[in-house]
Amino acid sequence: MNIDWSAQFRRVLRILRISLVPALALGYTAFYSIYPSATFPVSSDASFGWILLVLFAASIAGGIQAEYLQEALVAGVAALPLGFALAVLLAFTPGLAGLYLLEPSAVPFFIAHFAILVLVLSFPVNLLGAVIGQLIRDRFRASRAPNRLSR
Amino acid sequence: MNRADRGASGEWPFAAVLAASVAVLVVFMGLSVANFVSVSQVHASASVEATSSVGYLGLASDGTLPNNGTARAWVNVTVLNPGPKALVFDTVIYKLWIEDLPHEAGFAVPRTDVPVPNANGTGVRWLFTAYSGSNTSSAVVVPAFGKGTVPLRLDLREQIDLRAFVAVQNITGFAVSKGASATAVPWELFILTSLWIDGVPQPTSPTAPIYQIAVGRLVLQQGTDFEH
Numbered sequence: 004m005n006i007d008w009s010a011q012f013r014r015v016l017r018i019l020r021i022s023l024v025p026a027l028a029l030g031y032t033a034f035y036s037i038y039p040s041a042t043f044p045v046s047s048d049a050s051f052g053w054i055l056l057v058l059f060a061a062s063i064a065g066g067i068q069a070e071y072l073q074e075a076l077v078a079g080v081a082a083l084p085l086g087f088a089l090a091v092l093l094a095f096t097p098g099l100a101g102l103y104l105l106e107p108s109a110v111p112f113f114i115a116h117f118a119i120l121v122l123v124l125s126f127p128v129n130l131l132g133a134v135i136g137q138l139i140r141d142r143f144r145a146s147r148a149p150n151r152l153s154r
Numbered sequence: 155m156n157r158a159d160r161g162a163s164g165e166w167p168f169a170a171v172l173a174a175s176v177a178v179l180v181v182f183m184g185l186s187v188a189n190f191v192s193v194s195q196v197h198a199s200a201s202v203e204a205t206s207s208v209g210y211l212g213l214a215s216d217g218t219l220p221n222n223g224t225a226r227a228w229v230n231v232t233v234l235n236p237g238p239k240a241l242v243f244d245t246v247i248y249k250l251w252i253e254d255l256p257h258e259a260g261f262a263v264p265r266t267d268v269p270v271p272n273a274n275g276t277g278v279r280w281l282f283t284a285y286s287g288s289n290t291s292s293a294v295v296v297p298a299f300g301k302g303t304v305p306l307r308l309d310l311r312e313q314i315d316l317r318a319f320v321a322v323q324n325i326t327g328f329a330v331s332k333g334a335s336a337t338a339v340p341w342e343l344f345i346l347t348s349l350w351i352d353g354v355p356q357p358t359s360p361t362a363p364i365y366q367i368a369v370g371r372l373v374l375q376q377g378t379d380f381e382h
Contacts, residue, residue, distance in 0.1 A: 024172065027179040034186060040354045041193040041369050042186035047355035048362065057182075064175040067168050096187045097194035117363065140168070147164060 014074075021068040021078035022085055025132070028061030029086025029125045033118035034093040054121055055128070062129045066136020075137050079129030087122060090114050193369065196237035196351055200296075202374035204231045204345040206250060210326065210336050217330045219323045225310040227285055231345055232303040233296045233374065240352035241296040241372060243304050247288045247346040250308070251281035251380060252321070252339055256328045265321050268380045270342075281342055281380055282325065284310060284318050296349065304347075344377035 032054045035042045039049040062079060069075035091111050098107060105113060115122070212223035219225065231246050257263045257280040267280040285308050296302030312319045326336035350356075354370035 020172075024175040024179065027176065027183070031179055031183050031186065034183075034190075038186075038190060038366075038369060040357070040366065041190045043182055043189055045189065045353065045355065048357050048359045057179075061175060061179065064171050067171055093183065093187060093190075097191050097198075117365075143167065144164070 017070075018074060018078045018081055019085075021065050021075065022082040023065070024061045024068075025058070025065040025079060025082035025125070025129050026085035026089060028057050029082055029121070029129075030089025030093060032057050032125075033086065033090035033114060033121045036121045037090075037094070037114065037117045055124070058121075058125050058128045059132055062125075062132020063136045063139065064132075065129070066133035067140050069133065069137065069140075072134065072137045075133035076130060079133040080126075082129055083122065083126060086125065087114070090118060192238045193351060193354055196235065196239050196241065197372060199236045200241065200349075200372055200374060201234050202231060202345060202347055202376050203234065204229060204343060204376045206230075206341060206343040208250070208252075208337065208341055213336065217335060218327045219336060221312055221323075223311075223323075225284070225319070225322050225326075227306075227308040227310070227341075229306040229308065229343065229345070230303050231306065231347055232301055233347070233349060234301045235296045236299060238298050239354070240298050241302070241349040242352060243292050243294045243296070243302065244348045244350055244371070245288055245290045246292070246304050246306065248285065248306065248308075249283060249344040249379060249381070250285035251342040251344075252284045252325055253341070254280040254282045254321075255325055255332075255339060257282075259328070261328075263321075263324070265317070270380050282318075282321050283381065284322050284341075295352075342377065342380070344375075344379045346373070346375045346379070348373045 036049040036054060039046045044053070062082075065078060065082065066075045069078060091114050094105070094110050094114055095107070206227055206229045208225060208227045210219050210223060210225055212220060214220045214223075227250055229248055229250070231243075231248075233241060233243070235241050251268065254263060254265070254267045257267055258278075265282055267282050270279045270281055271277075272279060287308070289304065289306055292304045294302045294304050310319055310322060326339055329339045330336060349372045351370050351372060356370055357366045
């Protein structure tokens, strides 16, 4: 059986590109949920509505990018570990400036512990957003098809 | 030709959505990181420098502290803030111990002292807690890249704290009897102060974890609390 590695590689890259927006959103919202008073927007408590809005909008924006629903769903799932890694990286940023508030090896566990709600929430939101994104994409394409034929 | 290749010419709206989404999220993350790093800088760089001096008002002609005299302590608690966010003093907890010279000389004293090992580890110093309390009303602001001081003036009189006053009276009297002045008796200072970081609101939720309170609150210490 011949495997077209080049095509597989391109497919992985495409999935990573699609998962970029949901992953960024997850990293940002996980970080925000842990430090709502020291991030952006500054608030005394983390806003569940804001987290849900950002995750949902980003998952739709990601879902729009995919050619197929399957690709959108895979990208939605791939965004979870990527987003978690990004949240850990954000929590490390003071360390990059030479400031250590937490033991570096404890940071991933700290993030996982205190952002568990956002991490769990992002899974169904990403899948739902992927489906909605695909619906929007198909509708958009359908609306453009007659224009192309008329040219 | 697959579906992706077929649609390449009509992909630009989707690419625009991708670019706009990434840009917005990167801006959010950039602002978050900038704020987080500035708060971390305050935590990592702020320090406290406290000084104290004790004087005696109304000393008798022989240099001893009479019953109507006053032992007055001036404590200046200064916080240096090289960070980019202002701080506001919340609480200053202070303790001032006087070295119990009669106790160290082997006299039986009717007070409870704290044994503290000597700096060279060969003996024990006995310290008596003359001043102990807190101040929460200053609300002094420590500006960003600046410093702020809470000045405290603490009076000890017979009417305020009889037990502590009698101890100080006895210890300073012992020093005078040995040819030294009352002001020559050594004191030890301990300061524990907490400050709020300006622009970092405290959580209002009763279920907020402790670390979220600690993010906006800075606790600085100078000296050793010998009673713990």
